[in-house]
Amino acid sequence: MKFLCLACDEVMTFAERQLPGDGTLTAVFTCSSCGRDMALLTNPMETQLVTSLGVEIGGRTVPEQPFQQTRTSLESPREDALAPPGTDDAPGPVVWSGEASERLEAVPRFVRGMVKRIYGEYARERGIEVITPGVMDQARSDLGLESM
Amino acid sequence: METRPDLEARVAKPSASSRKIRGYAEVTHETESGVLEQVVAQRGRLERRLASVGAVIAIASGKGGVGKSAITANLAVALADRGARVGAVDADLNGPSLGRMLGLLGARPLDGPDGLVPPTGSRGVVGISTELLLEQDAALRWRGPDGDRFVWQGVTEAGVLREFLGDVVWGELDYLLVDIPPGTDKIGRFLDLVPDPAQVILVTIPSRVAVSVVARSASLLEDAGVDEVGLVVNMAGYTPAGADEPVPLFHGDGAGAVSESIGLELWARIPFDPELGARTDEGDPPGARAAAAGEALRGLAERVERGPGGRERAR
Numbered sequence: 001m002k003f004l005c006l007a008c009d010e011v012m013t014f015a016e017r018q019l020p021g022d023g024t025l026t027a028v029f030t031c032s033s034c035g036r037d038m039a040l041l042t043n044p045m046e047t048q049l050v051t052s053l054g055v056e057i058g059g060r061t062v063p064e065q066p067f068q069q070t071r072t073s074l075e076s077p078r079e080d081a082l083a084p085p086g087t088d089d090a091p092g093p094v095v096w097s098g099e100a101s102e103r104l105e106a107v108p109r110f111v112r113g114m115v116k117r118i119y120g121e122y123a124r125e126r127g128i129e130v131i132t133p134g135v136m137d138q139a140r141s142d143l144g145l146e147s148m
Numbered sequence: 149m150e151t152r153p154d155l156e157a158r159v160a161k162p163s164a165s166s167r168k169i170r171g172y173a174e175v176t177h178e179t180e181s182g183v184l185e186q187v188v189a190q191r192g193r194l195e196r197r198l199a200s201v202g203a204v205i206a207i208a209s210g211k212g213g214v215g216k217s218a219i220t221a222n223l224a225v226a227l228a229d230r231g232a233r234v235g236a237v238d239a240d241l242n243g244p245s246l247g248r249m250l251g252l253l254g255a256r257p258l259d260g261p262d263g264l265v266p267p268t269g270s271r272g273v274v275g276i277s278t279e280l281l282l283e284q285d286a287a288l289r290w291r292g293p294d295g296d297r298f299v300w301q302g303v304t305e306a307g308v309l310r311e312f313l314g315d316v317v318w319g320e321l322d323y324l325l326v327d328i329p330p331g332t333d334k335i336g337r338f339l340d341l342v343p344d345p346a347q348v349i350l351v352t353i354p355s356r357v358a359v360s361v362v363a364r365s366a367s368l369l370e371d372a373g374v375d376e377v378g379l380v381v382n383m384a385g386y387t388p389a390g391a392d393e394p395v396p397l398f399h400g401d402g403a404g405a406v407s408e409s410i411g412l413e414l415w416a417r418i419p420f421d422p423e424l425g426a427r428t429d430e431g432d433p434p435g436a437r438a439a440a441a442g443e444a445l446r447g448l449a450e451r452v453e454r455g456p457g458g459r460e461r462a463r
Contacts, residue, residue, distance in 0.1 A: 002181070045300065048293055073304050076282070081257070083258045
């Protein structure tokens with residue numbers, strides 16, 4: 001998909017993605033020449049088509065995780081289907097506060113390992129030693145993890 | 149009536165349909181949506197993962213109920229018994245059975261940072277199947293808006309199959325067997341992901357209906373340029389206890405005639421073997437050790453080993 005500003009004959013650049021939570025998607029593209037914005041709005045089925053490709057409009061905010069599409073697409077997976085990652089999965093000094101751990105426990109087990117990895121990498125990259133609920137909220141906002 | 153000035157003004161100002169707009173190929177800029185780049189990255193990840201696999205071998209048919217999964221399980225074990233490192237993918241996402249047949253039921257893949265580490269089943273064969281991820285007897289359903297699921301479900305399943313192939317930590321394998329579900333379209337879906345499998349085994353039974361479907365699959369593979377395609381005729385006769393000669397189970401042609409009619413080399417003619425069926429259902433496929441079908445399975449494993457990507461070909 002490419003977006004062309006017809007007035008300027010310039011490629012419009014991706015600016016922002018919003019997921020209102022009702023299955024729809026909004027992606028904003030801007031013309032770097034005239035500054036005009038346009039929004040791509042998709043209905044739930046169109047959003048699902050994009051999701052089914054295992055891609056995110058505008059590019060990924062975090063690298064695609066192994067089995068991400070399977071984990072997020074299966075409607076009723078066996079919760080204990082996957083053996084939890086070993087200790088070598090969480091290198092570095094990052095620790096989880098009690099409250100953050102409780103919040104992580106609320107994540108379905110089928111996707112918990114993946115979610116834990118994403119937050120752990122976020123903290124390590126920023127030199128954060130303790131993951132708290134506040135760090136999790138910030139990561140969700142920074143990384144665009146509206147669905148996690 | 150349109151006046152001359154009106155006409156000139158209209159002609160001078162191009163309509164939306166006639167003005168020149170640069171087309172997709174003319175806009176030589178990366179796609180700002182990032183969709184194409186992500187799809188390319190997914191392909192790259194799949195290729196890197198399969199680079200450590202000696203040969204990807206698809207077991208397909210086009211027809212259901214011909215014993216593809218049982219043959220996959222028993223071929224996997226027969227190859228493993230010959231010392232090969234074997235993995236297996238159950239590409240039948242909706243009707244999985246390979247996990248059970250390989251003795252993987254109840255085992256859990258390890259949720260590792262580089263992918264799922266597959267559990268080990270019969271004779272060291274590692275494998276992945278939706279059977280390992282779903283509650284027992286639960287139907288496979290995908291998250292998504294209700295209605296018109298057909299629009300996106302196929303795309304989702306292709307993505308999940310890509311992860312089954314590319315997001316599993318296979319390690320160094322000699323063979324990765326892929327059990328393709330019924331439907332010639334499913335063979336096409338697999339070829340979209342793995343365009344150049346080292347070998348494809350088409351399984352049929354001697355029934356004329358099955359043979360006609362398998363012939364279509366053979367045609368599809370030929371059109372796709374897959375060079376190494378072999379035919380396995382399953383349930384090719386049954387020798388009752390105390391009898392000397394096998395009796396046919398179907399009113400079709402013999403395996404040789406079937407092979408000739410489809411135009412494929414006959415790699416194995418596997419007789420009906422109740423013991424093999426029972427043990428495979430229990431997750432203990434006998435492979436080449438099967439009483440009635442063992443010799444045929446041994447021959448099939450040897451043919452695979454001699455084929456492209458096979459260990460004997462590499463020596």
